[in-house]
Amino acid sequence: MRTSAALRASGPPIIQGKGAATGSVPTDEEQATGLERFELEHKLAGQDAFDMTPLQADRMGTTKEPIKVLSYFPTRIIGCSGSPAGSHDTVWLHLNRDLQHHRCSECGSVYEMDFQGDEHAEHH
Ligand SMILES: [Zn+2]
Structure with a gap:
């Protein structure tokens, strides 16, 4: 079996x-x-x-120290509401692993995907 x-x-x-x-x-x-x-x-x-706990919101992500976002899929949608959480209306960001830094248009916080999934998933 x-x-x-x-x-x-x-x-x-x-x-x-x-x-x-x-x-x-x-x-x-x-x-x-x-x-x-x-x-x-x-x-x-x-x-x-899948880690469903809220993303880190106790600091702003920067290009030097972006907020890392675990993902098992090559793309992931996250919501940013600033730091501390709730500082601005939620802005939805489409993360992908091809672009290193994703910046929130409202507060400027920077996010980066921590891709842990199947390297070939997008080819299926
Ligand atoms: Zn934001």
Whole structure:
């Protein structure tokens, strides 16, 4: 039986379940794959797969010391409301890992993606 995170000879881990028995309707536990399965397995273990805590807002991000934003996907949308949090209306920023610094148009705080995901995710 294949484990849910079996490694190929090269490339990213394959995250998939055993699938549903023929003629039955699959459950999420049986058919979820990839990031969805990654999150589901953490949920079932009582863990938070993705860090959902608010971003650091006790200081302004600068180009020298940007606020780091963990991401498992090559793009991520974040909301900035200044420092301290709530200083301005939320401005939504589209982060990507190709651009090092993303600056809030309202307060000027600088954010940088800390990409921890699959290097080839955007090619799928
Ligand atoms: Zn801001």
